[in-house]
Amino acid sequence: MLKRILLVFVLLLLVGCSQDVQENDIFTITSSGSFSHEDCDDMSLTGKYVMVESKSCSHCQETLPYFIEACEEMNRDCIILDVSEQDDFNEMLSYGINVMYTPTFVLDCNIYVGAMLKDDYVLLMQ
Secondary structure (H helix, E strand, C coil), X not given: CXXXXXXXXXXXXXXXXXXXXXXXCCEEEXXXXXXXXXXXXXXXXXXXXXXXXXXXXXXXXXXXXXXXXHHHHCCCXXXXXXXXXXXXXXXXXXXXXXXXCCCEEEECCEEEECCCCHHHHHHHCC
């Protein structure tokens, strides 16, 4: 398990350390904020509600049910990406994003880092 966590951490660091500015660069999310509408469209994140989490993250596991409940209540098709799973990690990268911390949320181009309660998610999805 520790090997897997270290592997994910190293992969996150390698992706986040890219120095070349190219059209397909990965944007590393380090804190809350937002994407420009143009960047969000380019990343195909407009109108998407994404949680990036890890099975080894206790905060992720605590807040995941709240996120799912909020998605259902707000009738949103939410995406949950577990970065400890290679397919989910690759999907995260396909959006052109990388995260430094879990849980991280991209809610219709707005970025939030850290666990929240259901009512917080509902409010942010309005």
